[in-house]
Amino acid sequence: MKKTCYRLMPVLLLAAVFTAALLLKRYTYYQAEFFNLFLNTPDYLQEVLGGPHPYRTLVREFTLQFFRLPGAGPAIVALLVTLGFLLARLLYRLVARRRLSCGASAVLAALALAGFVTAALLPESRQRERWAKVERASLKHQWDKVIAAATPKACEKDRTLIPYAMLAHSQRGTLPQALIEYPVSGPQDLDMEGELTRHGYFFSSLLYEDMGCTNEAIHHTFQTACTTPHGASFGTLRQLIKLNIAAGNKPMARKYCDILATSPVNAGTARAARRIIDAMPAESYLDHSASDTAAIVSHNAFHNLRLMATHGYFNDAAVDRTRCLLLLQRDLNNFAGSFPPDQDLSALPLVYQQAFCLVADPRIQERLSPAIKAEADQFMAFYNRVRMKDEVLGLPRSYWAYYFLGY
Amino acid sequence: MPAKHILLLSILLSGLAGCTPKAFTDEAGYPPIFPDYVGVTVPEGIAPLTFRMEDGRKFRAEQRREGDTLWTTVSAWRRGDRTGVRYAPFPIVISHDPIDPYIAYRLIEPGYESWRNMGIYQRELASYDERAVVTNRANNLGCVNCHTFDQGSPERMLFHARGEGGGTVFVDGSQVRIRNLADIGPNRQGTYPAWHPDSRYVAFSANTTRQCFTIRHDQPVEVYDTDSDLILYDTAVDSVRLLVETKESLETFPAWSPDGKTLYWCQAADPGRIPASRGQVHYRLMAAPFEDGGLAGEPRVVWGDDSTSVSFPRVNGRWLLFTAADFGTFPIWHKEADLMLLDLADGTVRRVDELNSDDTESYHSWSSGGHWVVFSSRRIDGRYTRLFLSHFDGEGNFSKPFLLPQEDPGFNQLRLKSYNIPEFVKGPVPDRQDAIAGLFPKKEDAQ
Numbered sequence: 001m002k003k004t005c006y007r008l009m010p011v012l013l014l015a016a017v018f019t020a021a022l023l024l025k026r027y028t029y030y031q032a033e034f035f036n037l038f039l040n041t042p043d044y045l046q047e048v049l050g051g052p053h054p055y056r057t058l059v060r061e062f063t064l065q066f067f068r069l070p071g072a073g074p075a076i077v078a079l080l081v082t083l084g085f086l087l088a089r090l091l092y093r094l095v096a097r098r099r100l101s102c103g104a105s106a107v108l109a110a111l112a113l114a115g116f117v118t119a120a121l122l123p124e125s126r127q128r129e130r131w132a133k134v135e136r137a138s139l140k141h142q143w144d145k146v147i148a149a150a151t152p153k154a155c156e157k158d159r160t161l162i163p164y165a166m167l168a169h170s171q172r173g174t175l176p177q178a179l180i181e182y183p184v185s186g187p188q189d190l191d192m193e194g195e196l197t198r199h200g201y202f203f204s205s206l207l208y209e210d211m212g213c214t215n216e217a218i219h220h221t222f223q224t225a226c227t228t229p230h231g232a233s234f235g236t237l238r239q240l241i242k243l244n245i246a247a248g249n250k251p252m253a254r255k256y257c258d259i260l261a262t263s264p265v266n267a268g269t270a271r272a273a274r275r276i277i278d279a280m281p282a283e284s285y286l287d288h289s290a291s292d293t294a295a296i297v298s299h300n301a302f303h304n305l306r307l308m309a310t311h312g313y314f315n316d317a318a319v320d321r322t323r324c325l326l327l328l329q330r331d332l333n334n335f336a337g338s339f340p341p342d343q344d345l346s347a348l349p350l351v352y353q354q355a356f357c358l359v360a361d362p363r364i365q366e367r368l369s370p371a372i373k374a375e376a377d378q379f380m381a382f383y384n385r386v387r388m389k390d391e392v393l394g395l396p397r398s399y400w401a402y403y404f405l406g407y
Numbered sequence: 408m409p410a411k412h413i414l415l416l417s418i419l420l421s422g423l424a425g426c427t428p429k430a431f432t433d434e435a436g437y438p439p440i441f442p443d444y445v446g447v448t449v450p451e452g453i454a455p456l457t458f459r460m461e462d463g464r465k466f467r468a469e470q471r472r473e474g475d476t477l478w479t480t481v482s483a484w485r486r487g488d489r490t491g492v493r494y495a496p497f498p499i500v501i502s503h504d505p506i507d508p509y510i511a512y513r514l515i516e517p518g519y520e521s522w523r524n525m526g527i528y529q530r531e532l533a534s535y536d537e538r539a540v541v542t543n544r545a546n547n548l549g550c551v552n553c554h555t556f557d558q559g560s561p562e563r564m565l566f567h568a569r570g571e572g573g574g575t576v577f578v579d580g581s582q583v584r585i586r587n588l589a590d591i592g593p594n595r596q597g598t599y600p601a602w603h604p605d606s607r608y609v610a611f612s613a614n615t616t617r618q619c620f621t622i623r624h625d626q627p628v629e630v631y632d633t634d635s636d637l638i639l640y641d642t643a644v645d646s647v648r649l650l651v652e653t654k655e656s657l658e659t660f661p662a663w664s665p666d667g668k669t670l671y672w673c674q675a676a677d678p679g680r681i682p683a684s685r686g687q688v689h690y691r692l693m694a695a696p697f698e699d700g701g702l703a704g705e706p707r708v709v710w711g712d713d714s715t716s717v718s719f720p721r722v723n724g725r726w727l728l729f730t731a732a733d734f735g736t737f738p739i740w741h742k743e744a745d746l747m748l749l750d751l752a753d754g755t756v757r758r759v760d761e762l763n764s765d766d767t768e769s770y771h772s773w774s775s776g777g778h779w780v781v782f783s784s785r786r787i788d789g790r791y792t793r794l795f796l797s798h799f800d801g802e803g804n805f806s807k808p809f810l811l812p813q814e815d816p817g818f819n820q821l822r823l824k825s826y827n828i829p830e831f832v833k834g835p836v837p838d839r840q841d842a843i844a845g846l847f848p849k850k851e852d853a854q
Contacts, residue, residue: 041821047524051544215622222518231516231523232823251788258820311622 005102013109014082017116021074024120027132029073034136034235035198035228036064040262047230065234065265085112127158131199134164138206139235143168152182162189163203166324170317171210175324176349180397185406187328190321191301198227205239207301211318213308214247232259234266241273245280253277301325327351330403332359345369354399376400427467428484431493438466438481438494441816445497448798448806450506450779452533456499456812475501500806502798504778507559507831508532510794510811511540513552514824517790519620519628525824527554527566529836535814540836545844546570554828555600555609559775561836565600565609572847577642583842588613588640592647595638601661608700609640610650610661610670619682630737631681631688635659637672641700650702651695659690659736662720663697670697671709671720671727673736686734690716692727692749710749710756718744723773725752726803728759728780730769739769739783739792746771746782748803761805762797773799774831780805781829792825 021029037044038061048057067073088108092100100108119125130149137145146168150161162182166189169178184190191207192200205220221243225236237260244253254277261270305322319338326335336359345356346369356364357376365373379400395401437445439461449456460466466483477499484491508531515525526542543551549570557563564578574587575597588597588611597611614635620628637651637658650670651658655677662671673690681688691711696704709727711717718730718738727749730738738744745763749756762768764786771782780799783792787810795808813819 039821042815042818043822043824213622215627216620219519219620219627222516223521226516226518226521226523228523231518249789252790255788255791255820258817259823262821308622 006099006105009102009105009109010082010086013085013112014078016109016113017081018074018078020113020117020120021077022071024117025077025125025129026074027136028125028129029067029077030136031132031235032073033064033067034139035233036061036067037228037230037233037237038062038065038263039259041259044230065263068234068265081112081116085109130154130158130161134161135199135202138164138167138203139239141171141210143171147172156183159183159189160199163192163207166190167203167207167210170321170324173316173320174349175317175320176327176351179324179327179351180399180402184328184402187302187325190325190328193299193301196299198224201227208304209243209246211305211308211321212315213304213318214243216304218243218247234260234263238266238269241270245273245276248280250277250280250282302329323352327355327399328402335359336361336364346372351399355403358400358403428488428491430489431482431484431491434492434494436495437497438483440481442810442812442819444499444809446499446807447809448500448502449796449809450532450798451501451503453506454532454534454812454814456809457814457816459816472501475503477501502778504798505774505776506532506779506796507774507776507833509561509832509835510781510829511554511556511564511832511836512794512829513554513827515827516823517792517825520618522550523548525551527551529832530811531835535812538835538838539840540564540838541566541576541840541843543568545840546573546847547850549573549847552827553598553600554830555602556830556832556836557602557606558604559831559833561832561834563606564836565602567597568843568847570847575640576843576846578839578843581837581842583839583846585846586645588638588647591645592638592640593649595636595647595649597638597640597647598635599660601663603663603697604665604667607641607643609642610663610672611638611640612636612659612661612672613638614659617682625742626740628740629682629685629735630740631685632657632659632736633681637661637670639700651706657688657690657736658693660717660719662722664722665724668697669694670702671722673717673720674706675716675736688716688734688736689713690718690736692717692720692729709751710754719770721771721773722751723777723799724801725750726799727751728771728773730771731758739767739785742767742785742789744769750803757803759805762795762808767792770828772830775833777801779831781811781831782808783826783829784808787819790825791822792827793819794826794829 048054051057063076066076085108089100089105133149134146137149146164150165150168155162155165162184165182166175166178169175192203201220201223205217205224208220209217218240221236221239225232228236237256241253241256241260244256253273257270257273257277260266302325305318305325308318309322323335323338326338332355335355345353345367353368353372354376356368357372379395379398382395383404440458441461442458444456444458460483464483464485466481469480471478478496479499480493480496482491482493509529510532511527511529513525513527515522524543527540528537529540530537541551543549546568547570549568551566551568554564554566562580566576568574568576568585574585576583576585589595595613598614599612601610603609612635614632616630616632618628618630635657636649638647639650640647651672657675657677658672660673671692671694674693675688675690678684678687689711692709693706694709695702695706715731716734716736718732718736720727720729729747729749730744731747732738732741732744735741744767746759746768747756748759762782764784766789767785769783771780773780778799779796781794781796784795785792787793794811796811797808798806810819
């Protein structure tokens, strides 16, 4: 019995840590792989071997590449924790010249598990996992998953999730309504342009990809890559392949495939991408003339969206995002001007209708539904009476409340 | 020695794996190989030119030397083929014109705003040996750029190191020092350097450089100057003074004639509102006599018009090689950028078609003897700059350029860095990484 207990303990610990890791750290591990790199190229090996702690780095980065496989991250971590447990038991046996008792072994295993779970439940770990979850879901365009993770309540606790929630709603076509459902306090909540960090660049790359501006998505993917230890990572290479395929740039897509193919875990991805590249038409994208008419894109999402519009890089999500940014800037004239003159206003999202109520143009006012006008009158009467933010906040959230008081 | 090298390596690379077909059919054309070494002229002693079939077929290469021509016969086949193809032998001409034994360049990701790891490296041309001269680990992952050597001397060089405690690093033998040029002159930092042939002076442009990004796929980045002048650093007295300064113009890319009596540079009228007006910025090639540490005459326009912008003038006797783009001052992001050659004797200019490609050609340097040129080009994939060498006959003609050989030809594809600012060096540059690192405050997270 004691022998069985002794042998069973590592297995139980392995299973318990695996389960805990799967539940608490799965997305953190996926993203760790995204920002990791291990290549069988001369440059990579030279860089690692010439850097600090070369062998430790090599082992860590080699191992991390497997975290891309479903369940592999938790499994590897569980294995490492269990190995630590076995090592501790072995050390005890060598020092004390007898085996650890079953009870003590169980206590040791419980301590190892508790240590792991405690670390995983630390606020920073939870926040990292939440970020990783929305980052990965956004990367895979799993917008429902993003919305489920970045709820209005979750965004109140962690405002850094708001841009992801807005991106997801923008792709779902529900961005206008989300403006008042979420704790959005201004245009800055719609993007991370001023955030010159890995998270900010990563988000911007996804944003521009989803807005249909591949060039700018590549720009921010490069920026993301520069925040990683080797100036490139598995995830950014995969993104660059995808984006260059979208841009029709075969030579660049092929180059990144060749590089990615030197990683054992990513070789299959590279092969699949190569098949797509081979099926692409010849390099039709190449236009070798210089142009000074192309738009300038700086760190200003609103400016960029407007420029994209004038250069034909505009999809429905980008149109909605531009209008929402105008609303958040309280720029109602340009907002109204972004619609065709014969727009059926009653068919628009509620937030847009609320905004139109504030446009002092009789031609617009007469096209609004009586119901929304009545609601607007009601709000204005209340607002004029109290003019107190706290009391107005008691009303259902509306664009009017944002416009006059902010949230 | 070189022929032996080439022969040995070609055989090693000849797709030994797999079965060789017993029969071959003859093909009249030359083999499609990467890099394209068909008909190139190479310096005696260069590292073996390794190549592979463009389409990935297995191959065998046999070589024979006839005088100064190496004839290479390539036979290629696919796995399982019973019959292969034997192509017509192609020539590689071996030139006895001397070439400097090293090239120094910067390796950096061809990115947008940031970078991670970069460094200035040296490559021995007789081998594949590449070693760091200095990397940005020395200055806490800051930028290191614009290296130049005093007449190609490996003992005397300078480069800029940006970031905290940054400035211009001067290396003179074992002496390493850093100077903030703005502190010892008219508040200008040096950018593009040119070391005077008498070794005393260094001319710099002092540029206020910005960049912007474009929506179009074909030109993602534009780098431009909002202000630039020329300054002169006197190494003898450690001082800086203005050399060319105008309010209405932008001056950049200084270069000396070999005798040091003429200073060349590029100058453009500032249209204002750059970058919106960047299409109107056309740099002309300028020149002025130089004497006793100053300009000794009025600047004159040597060449230029409103349809071309000149960068990187480099003089070799009566010849001046420069980069021409449609506009602006940063041709590496201009796919239309080409190399052009000016005959200073008669003022004629021609586009050097034998060197140019459909993609970008940009920075270039002459070897110290003037027989070879190394230049950067993005012709392989459109973004990652690679180095090409070409022989110059002294009469205005270049041989077909060849890609800097690598031990594995696939290395060019796998390298995630661009080559910047290739400069010939007359010998190996001593390792000064530690000494240079000592100039900067230590930061643990930069490791």
